[in-house]
C-alpha cells in the first residue's frame with residue numbers, strides 16, 4: 001500500500017472518500033468549498049436527498065461532475081464526535097480500504113475537513129486512518145502456491161497540515177512493519193518455525209545498532225536454566241534464548257520478556273484437537289518483543305531496552321517431563337511440575353531470573369499467551385495485566401490508552417500464593433483447585449521476581465483471532481507491539 005499526504009486532491013478522476021462526522025456536515029462542506037464549489041453543492045444536496053447524516057458505518061457513493069469530468073465520491077459516516085477514538089479511526093481507515101478494494105479501486109484521495117468538537121487533531125486523525133488502512137491489508141499467504149494478495153492501494157490523505165502528517169509518518173510505518181513482522185512470525189506454522197529457526201530470524205535483525213545474542217542449548221545447560229530446558233526436553237527441536245539489546249541511552253534498561261513456545265501440544269498431558277489447532281501461536285509474546293525491539297532500533301529511540309525471548313517446543317515423548325517431576329530453576333528454587341501444559345510459566349521463571357542476574361532492569365515486563373482462562377475473563381479485547389508496582393501498572397494502562405491495545409489490571413495476593421505450595425518442592429506449577437487460573441499463573445511468576453518493578457501481560461485472548469479481527473483478518477493480531485512501544489517511548493522524560 002502506498003500512503004501519501006497532500007493539501008489538495010490529486011488531478012484526474014481519482015475517487016474521493018469524504019469521512020463525515022454525524023451532525024457535522026456543515027464543516028465538511030466548508031472544507032470542500034475550498035477544493036471545488038461544484039462538489040460542495042452536489043454533495044450537500046445528495047446528503048439531504050439520501051437522508052445521510054454521517055451515521056457510523058454508513059456509506060453513500062455518488063458520481064459527481066467536476067470541472068473536467070466525473071469523480072466517484074464516497075461519503076463515509078464515522079458517527080457522532082464523542083464516539084471517536086484512535087481505535088475507532090483505525091477501524092474506520094480499515095473499512096475505507098476494504099470498501100475501495102471490494103469495488104476494485106486501486107487509489108483514492110481521502111479528504112479530511114477540520115471537525116468541530118473533536119479533540120484529536122487532524123494530523124493524528126489522518127495518521128490513525130492511514131494506520132488502519134495499512135493494517136487491514138495484511139494477509140498471511142506465504143504458503144499459498146497461488147497467492148491472491150490484496151491488490152495494492154494508493155491512498156492520499158488531504159488535509160491542511162499535510163506536511164506535519166508526512167513528517168510523522170515514518171514512525172508509524174516502522175511500527176506497522178513491526179506489527180506485520182509479529183503477525184508473520186506468529187502465523188508461521190510450527191514445522192516452519194522451530195526454536196532455532198526463530199533464533200535465526202532474530203539474528204537477521206542485527207542492524208541499526210541492535211545487538212542480537214543467541215544462547216543455544218549448550219549455553220543454556222551451562223547456565224542451568226533447567227526449568228526452560230525441562231519444557232524443551234520432550235522435543236527433538238533444541239531450545240534457545242535470544243537477547244536483543246538496543247542501547248539508545250545510558251540508563252538502566254527496560255527489559256521485555258517474551259514467551260516463545262513455538263508449539264504447545266501440552267506435553268504428556270496433551271491438549272485435545274480443537275485446543276491444539278492454533279498452538280503455533282504460543283510464541284506471540286516473543287514475536288511482539290522481537291518486533292518492538294527492531295522498531296526501537298530502526299527509529300533510534302533514545303532508550304535502553306533489552307528483549308529476551310525463551311524459545312522451546314512443548315512435546316510429548318519418551319524424554320518429556322512427567323507430571324510430578326521436579327526441576328531446579330535458574331533461581332535455585334525447585335518446581336514441582338504437576339501439569340506439563342503449564343509450561344509457559346516454567347520458561348518465563350528462568351527468563352525473569354536471567355534478566356535480573358544479567359541486568360538491573362528499571363522495569364521488567366513479560367508478555368505471554370499464558371492461560372486459556374484469560375479468554376474466559378477478558379475475551380479478545382483486553383489483555384490481563386498483573387503487577388507488583390502501581391506506578392508501572394499505571395504507565396502500562398496509559399500506553400494501552402495511547403496505543404489502543406487495551407489492558408485490564410487483575411490482582412495478585414497472598415491467598416493465591418499459598419495455593420502454589422508444593423509438598424515436595426519449593427513451588428508447584430499449578431494449583432490443584434484449578435481456580436483463578438490466570439492470577440495463580442501470574443502469582444507463580446511473581447515468586448521469581450526480586451524487588452524489581454515487574455508486570456505480566458497475559459495476551460492469550462488478544463494475540464489471536466479464531467475468526468476475524470476488526471479489519472477482517474484471521475489469526476495473529478500482533479497485539480503488544482504498539483502497547484510495548486508506547487510504554488517504552490513514554491519512559492523517556
Ligand code: BES
Pocket residue numbers: 264266282339341342343344369370371372373430437460
Ligand atoms: N499456551 C497455553 C495457553 C493458551 C490457551 C494460549 C489457549 C492460547 C490459547 C498455556 O501453555 C496452557 O496450556 N495453559 C493451561 C494452563 C493449565 C494447565 C493450568 C491452560 O490455560 O489450560
Ligand code: MN
Pocket residue numbers: 264266340341342343344
Ligand atoms: Mn500449555
Ligand code: ZN
Pocket residue numbers: 261264282341343344369370
Ligand atoms: Zn503454552
